[in-house]
Structure formats: C-alpha cells, structure tokens
Amino acid sequence: xxxxxxxxxxxxxxxxxxxxxxxxxxxxxxxxxxxxxxxxxxxxxxxxxxxxxxxxxxxxxxxxxxxxxxxxxxxxxxxxxxxxxxxxxxxxxxxxxxxxxxxxxxxxxxxxxxxxxxxxxxxxxxxxxxxxxxxxxxxxxxxxxxxxxxxxxxxxxxxxxxxxxxxxxxxxxxxxxxxxxxxxxxxxxxxxxxxxxxxxxxxxxxxxxxxxxxxxxxxxxxxxxxxxxxxxxxxxxxxxxxxxxxxxxxxxxxxxxxxxxxxxxxxxxxxxxxxxxxxxxxxxxxxxxxxxxxxxxxxxxxxxxxxxxxxxxxxxxxxxxxxxxxxxxxxxxxxxxxxxxxxxxxxxxxxxxx
Amino acid sequence: xxxxxxxxxxxxxxxxxxxxxxxxxxxxxxxxxxxxxxxxxxxxxxxxxxxxxxxxxxxxxxxxxxxxxxxxxxxxxxxxxxxxxxxxxxxxxxxxxxxxxxxxxxxxxxxxxxxxxxxxxxxxxxxxxxxxxxxxxxxxxxxxxxxxxxxxxxxxxxxxxxxxxxxxxxxxxxxxxxxxxxxxxxxxxxxxxxxxxxxxxxxxxxxxxxxxxxxxxxxxxxxxxxxxxxxxxxxxxxxxxxxxxxxxxxxxxxxxxxxxxxxxxxxxxxxxxxxxxxxxxxxxxxxxxxxxxxxxxxxxxxxxxxxxxxxxxxxxxxxxxxxxxxxxxxxxxxxxxxxxxxxxxxxxxxxxxx
Numbered sequence: 216x217x218x219x220x221x222x223x224x225x226x227x228x229x230x231x232x233x234x235x236x237x238x239x240x241x242x243x244x245x246x247x248x249x250x251x252x253x254x255x256x257x258x259x260x261x262x263x264x265x266x267x268x269x270x271x272x273x274x275x276x277x278x279x280x281x282x283x284x285x286x287x288x289x290x291x292x293x294x295x296x297x298x299x300x301x302x303x304x305x306x307x308x309x310x311x312x313x314x315x316x317x318x319x320x321x322x323x324x325x326x327x328x329x330x331x332x333x334x335x336x337x338x339x340x341x342x343x344x345x346x347x348x349x350x351x352x353x354x355x356x357x358x359x360x361x362x363x364x365x366x367x368x369x370x371x372x373x374x375x376x377x378x379x380x381x382x383x384x385x386x387x388x389x390x391x392x393x394x395x396x397x398x399x400x401x402x403x404x405x406x407x408x409x410x411x412x413x414x415x416x417x418x419x420x421x422x423x424x425x426x427x428x429x430x431x432x433x434x435x436x437x438x439x440x441x442x443x444x445x446x447x448x449x450x451x452x453x454x455x456x457x458x459x460x461x462x463x464x465x466x467x468x469x470x471x472x473x474x475x476x477x478x479x480x481x482x483x484x485x486x487x488x489x490x491x492x493x494x495x496x497x498x499x500x501x502x503x504x505x506x507x508x509x510x511x512x513x514x515x516x517x518x519x520x521x522x523x524x525x526x527x528x529x530x531x532x533x534x535x536x537x538x539x540x541x542x543x544x545x546x547x548x549x550x551x552x553x554x555x556x557x558x559x560x561x562x563x564x565x566x567x568x569x
Numbered sequence: 570x571x572x573x574x575x576x577x578x579x580x581x582x583x584x585x586x587x588x589x590x591x592x593x594x595x596x597x598x599x600x601x602x603x604x605x606x607x608x609x610x611x612x613x614x615x616x617x618x619x620x621x622x623x624x625x626x627x628x629x630x631x632x633x634x635x636x637x638x639x640x641x642x643x644x645x646x647x648x649x650x651x652x653x654x655x656x657x658x659x660x661x662x663x664x665x666x667x668x669x670x671x672x673x674x675x676x677x678x679x680x681x682x683x684x685x686x687x688x689x690x691x692x693x694x695x696x697x698x699x700x701x702x703x704x705x706x707x708x709x710x711x712x713x714x715x716x717x718x719x720x721x722x723x724x725x726x727x728x729x730x731x732x733x734x735x736x737x738x739x740x741x742x743x744x745x746x747x748x749x750x751x752x753x754x755x756x757x758x759x760x761x762x763x764x765x766x767x768x769x770x771x772x773x774x775x776x777x778x779x780x781x782x783x784x785x786x787x788x789x790x791x792x793x794x795x796x797x798x799x800x801x802x803x804x805x806x807x808x809x810x811x812x813x814x815x816x817x818x819x820x821x822x823x824x825x826x827x828x829x830x831x832x833x834x835x836x837x838x839x840x841x842x843x844x845x846x847x848x849x850x851x852x853x854x855x856x857x858x859x860x861x862x863x864x865x866x867x868x869x870x871x872x873x874x875x876x877x878x879x880x881x882x883x884x885x886x887x888x889x890x891x892x893x894x895x896x897x898x899x900x901x902x903x904x905x906x907x908x909x910x911x912x913x914x915x916x917x918x919x920x921x922x923x
Contacts, residue, residue, distance in 0.1 A: 437836030438767075438836060438837065449829055451854060456828070456855050456858050458828065458829065474803050475802070478723055479776070479798060480792070480834055482777070482792060483791055497810075
C-alpha cells in the first residue's frame with residue numbers, strides 16, 4: 216500500500232486533472248440544464264503527451280467514435296480497448312519484471328531441484344547469466360515463470376507477489392517495479408474510460424501475477440486482466456476449498472494466443488489495441504479487421520536516456536514485423552523520445568523540483 | 570430480433586417496474602437534495618416470486634450486503650454473481666436446448682461422416698433415440714455439441730445459431746427456445762444489477778452458442794458469459810483475419826471446471842451463485858467459502874405441470890449431492906412450484922388474458 220500511496224502523491228497533478236474532468240462530465244450528466252457543447256478545450260486529457268501527430272491522432276479517433284453524429288460512432292458496448300502490459304504499460308528491460316520475481320523463487324527452490332544446475336532456463340538464472348536467459352526467448356521465459364509459480368494456492372501466490380512488489384527494487388532504476396509504469400499510458404487508459412471504453416490488459420505475462428497488484432495502478436479490475444496461465448485444480452479440502460496451481464502451462468497469451476484469448480474471454484473484437492512488440496501483431500491485425508473504425512497503437516522504444524531504445528534485434532519485446540506492418544498500414548507509432556513529455560509518474564515530480 | 574421484441578412486449582409489466590426503479594435510483598444519485606432513506610417499499614423488485622421464505626431470503630441478503638452500515642456490507646467491486654444457464658435461467662428438458670441445435674447439425678453433416686451410424690452419441694441422434702442420448706451423460710452431450718460445432722469461423726457459427734434460434738421450436742412447448750427463460754430469474758438478475766452486482770453466466774453450455782443470442786434476453790454482455798469451449802485457431806487470411814473453430818474440446822465448464830474458470834476469467838470469488846444441478850456444486854462450495862457473506866441459491870425443479878419435475882435420478886440436471894449439501898448447510902432452495910408465481914414471461918401474458 217505504501218508504494219501505491221507514493222505513486223498517488225507523485226502523480227497528483229495528473230490525477231487532479233483527471234478528477235476535474237470526471238466531475239465535469241458527471242455534472243453535465245446530472246444537470247438537465249447543461250449544454251451539450253461545452254468549453255472543455257482547457258482540460259487536456261493527455262498532459263504527459265507532447266503536442267504532435269501521435270497525440271492528435273488519438274484525440275481525433277476518440278472524438279469521432281464517441282460522437283453520435285459522426286459516421287464512425289461506436290456504441291458503448293463495443294468500445295473494447297486491449298493493452299499489452301510489458302513494454303507497453305510499464306518497462307520490460309533489462310528483462311521482464313515477472314522474471315525478476317521468478318529469479319527470487321528459483322533461487323529459493325533450487326535446493327529441492329538439483330537438476331536445474333544443468334537445465335535451461337534454470338541454469339542461467341542460478342548463474343545470474345542474463346544474456347543466456349534472453350537467448351531462451353519469450354517461450355522459455357514464460358515456461359520458467361510458470362514452473363516456478365506452481366505448487367501453492369492462488370491465495371498464497373497472490374500474497375507472494377504482493378510481498379515481492381512491496382520490497383523488490385529494479386536493478387538499475389533502483390525503485391520498486393510498480394513505479395516504472397508509463398505516465399502517458401495511465402492517462403490514455405483513463406481518457407478512454409472517461410469516454411466509456413472498457414480497458415483490458417492482454418499480456419503474455421502471468422494473469423495471476425498481474426492481478427496481485429496492477430488494479431490500483433492501472434484502474435483495471437481483475438476480470439479485465441487477461442494473460443498467460445498455468446493449469447489449476449479445485450480441492451474441496453473439507454469445506455475450505457482452494458484452487459491449487461499446477462506445474463504445467465495452460466495457455467500462452469502471446470502472438471496468435473492474444474486474439475484467441477480475446478475471443479474466448481471477451482467475445483468481442485477490440486476497436487482499440489496497443490502494444491509494443493511482434494507478440495502483439497496478431498491482436499493488432501484482429502483489431503484492424505473490426506467493422507467499426509479501429510485504432511492500432513504501437514509503442515516504439517526510442518529513448519535510450521530516459522527509458523531504453525530497442526526494436527528489431529531485441530531479445531525482449533522485439534518489434535520487427537509489427538513495425539513494418541504499422542508503417543505500411545498507417546497505424547499510429549509512438550516515438551517514445553519525441554511523443555512523451557515524461558515517461559514515469561515520478562518524472563512529474565522531478566519537473567516540479569526544478 | 571422479432572422474438573426479442575415479442576419477449577419485451579410480453580414482459581412489459583416487469584420491465585416498466587424495473588425502469589421505474591432505475592429512474593428512481595438515478596434521480597436519487599443526481600439530486601443533491603434527495604433523502605438517503607426513501608419510500609421505496611412500494612416497488613417489488615421480484616413480482617413473479619410468491620411471498621415466502623425463499624423470496625425473503627434474497628431480499629434480506631441483498632439488503633444487508635448493499636447497506637454500508639451493515640456488518641455484512643460488500644464493496645461494489647466484489648459483488649460478483651454467477652448463474653448457471655441450463656435449468657437455471659431457462660428450461661433444459663427433455664434435453665439441453667443446445668442439443669436440439671446440435672441435432673440439426675448432425676443430421677446435416679451425417680452424409681460426410683458415415684462412421685457416425687455406429688458411433689455414440691451420433692448414432693443416437695441419427696436414430697432420434699433420446700433415451701440413449703440421455704444415457705451418454707453430460708460429457709457425451711458436450712462432446713457431441715462441440716464436435717458438431719466445428720469447422721467454421723466464429724462469425725459463421727454465430728450466424729448459424731442466430732438463424733436457428735429465430736426459427737426452431739421446442740418439441741413440446743411449441744414456442745421458440747428463447748421464450749423458455751424463467752421470468753423470476755430475469756427479475757433476480759435485474760434486481761442484482763440495480764444493486765450493483767455484476768451478473769455472470771457460468772454454464773456447461775457452449776460459450777459461443779450462448780453469446781449468439783442471450784445478451785438481449787438476460788441483459789448480460791458477452792464478456793460476462795463463461796461456458797464450455799472448443800479449441801480455435803487464428804488465420805491472418807491475407808488481411809481478413811478469422812478465428813476458426815477446431816473439432817477438439819478446450820475446456821468443459823462443469824463441476825470443478827466452474828470454480829477453475831471463474832478464477833481464470835474473473836479472478837474473484839463470487840458472493841452469489843445460482844444453479845440447479847450437481848454440476849454447480851463446486852461453484853456453490855467456492856462461493857460459500859467467500860470471506861464476505863455469500864448466498865447460494867438452488868433451483869429445485871418441482872413443477873411437473875408448468876415446467877418439469879426432476880432431481881436425484883434425472884439424466885439431465887441431476888440434483889443429488891447438491892440437494893443434500895444445500896439442506897445441510899442452509900443454502901436457499903427454490904421450490905419452483907411454490908415459490909414462482911409464473912415460470913415463463915408469456916405466463917404473465919396469460920394472467921392478463923384471464
């Protein structure tokens with residue numbers, strides 16, 4: 216909770232702006248005398264985005280599809296927005312943050328698994344060999360994460376993750392991982408929700424890992440978080456039922472798995488999708504085929520100073536085919552260095568200290 | 570659409586009452602001068618339920634858990650209500666309605682599958698042998714349904730179901746299947762939603778079958794419909810992507826599968842569950858273990874005149890262990906004959922004709 220409150224304080228400026236916007240809309244909704252056209256230009260819903268074509272394309276899209284008089288109007292029930300998480304809502308370097316959680320678990324469990332000394336990807340973890348770990352690819356990483364997350368109940372696992380996020384620090388940024396979320400994306404999520412979009416996370420990361428802490432940060436409830444899963448079993452346990460996590464993959468929510476899981480769980484095609492890697496490409500393609508006007512948004516990591524710069528050759532968050540298709544089909548590409556005034560919520564705080 | 574409008578007209582009385590209730594609550598929410606205690610006793614949210622212990626237990630529960638001053642108050646975000654579908658929201662005799670849809674498909678596909686003449690459960694379908702089909706059990710029925718629903722896209726399947734529901738008639742009731750929903754349960758769903766419960770279907774039936782038509786009937790959007798699934802594949806299809814339905818079971822949402830799927834998809838334990846068979850028992854047990862005060866509701870089919878009467882020995886919707894545990898643990902059991910003033914929405918219309 217401490218980190219959540221700190222985040223809130225650091226992010227107060229953006230939150231106050233959001234609250235003003237929400238109160239404003241509520242007053243309009245409740246006051247029968249309110250005008251339908253109002254002077255709302257003063258409230259910038261995306262204050263951490265620099266002015267330019269990227270920001271304007273988002274504002275234009277939302278303006279069009281929420282205007283009942285516009286030919287591109289989308290009914291509220293169909294305003295489904297899906298966001299990748301790693302590298303899209305928070306950072307993913309030098310490795311997926313869930314991996315750092317898994318590393319702590321592997322080291323703790325290693326004495327019970329002597330075979331891990333000679334078995335990848337466990338060997339790399341135990342030898343602190345991050346380069347080798349990257350070579351194992353996303354599938355290997357997910358396998359490692361899932362395997363090390365099993366053998367306990369869903370409730371116990373949730374507690375483990377909560378404890379970890381409250382204490383662990385990022386190896387180079389030296390802040391807790393949940394502070395490395397992108398302030399511009401927090402604003403975008405909120406802007407979409409104020410405009411009656413239902414915001415979902417659709418991530419290759421573990422669904423129960425994310426659910427343990429992201430709701431208060433992103434404002435997204437557990438039932439709108441979709442991710443990779445391990446298999447589970449129900450145990451009645453003499454009237455104290457529990458769900459036990461089994462050491463076997465159930466579903467990898469990446470690449471083809473993203474549109475498949477969206478169809479399985481949501482049952483509607485998104486109108487807005489945001490991602491940062493080739494693992495999001497099929498979700499983008501699925502969204503682009505919506506009968507409604509849709510919006511595809513790629514985060515391009517171009518900021519080697521404030522965040523990281525990587526794309527076609529990265530072992531994590533590789534953006535290659537997706538970048539080509541985005542350019543070819545005119546999808547919106549965020550140039551992180553140019554389009555984002557700040558990256559993390561605590562950057563806002565730094566600005567004010569100047 | 571025709572059947573939907575007819576349903577609405579037949580059900581106008583209940584709908585008008587609901588609208589009055591919603592408008593009333595909206596006015597209270599928007600009017601800063603509104604009293605917090607109001608004279609709302611005149612509006613019966615469950616007009617198709619006879620007065621008695623069953624109806625009162627529902628009203629008492631909702632009254633308690635939505636009152637911030639009550640020790641059993643539940644925050645809105647945790648008001649998750651899960652409803653079985655077959656035999657719980659609509660009838661399921663003489664066989665699951667989805668089976669009648671499947672029968673039409675099996676007969677149409679039989680010429681391409683000569684092996685079905687000697688292979689259960691297909692043999693029983695082709696010979697119109699309903700007794701044999703019942704003996705194949707719920708697993709066999711789901712297998713039949715899933716197998717016969719594959720080989721097309723999600724979009725094509727949706728169209729098939731919509732066409733079927735618009736034209737097919739129940740073999741003995743001689744009305745379209747979507748008219749055989751339980752009016753008291755429609756009122757209960759709406760009553761819970763007005764009290765900020767999020768209502769879900771959690772059914773052994775196929776999720777895409779239900780999604781094709783139940784939303785306007787139950788008021789439950791596709792993303793709150795959970796059911797059994799077959800496997801699917803994503804096909805980019807040169808820029809016109811489609812999701813293809815494969816002839817293989819992915820997940821049976823029955824018995825243990827219900828709490829497992831609830832955890833996978835919702836990620837929260839329900840506070841309110843409603844079912845009618847032993848296939849719902851694990852969902853009930855999971856709900857009963859909630860840290861919040863929870864409510865477990867079993868529909869007991871006791872009305873051989875207006876609906877059907879069956880429980881411990883039925884091949885469909887068997888209620889045996891569930892009935893024992895409900896009695897032992899004091900869960901609420903609906904005696905359909907005594908507790909429901911009417912069964913189907915069109916019964917309301919019959920009353921008014923008298």
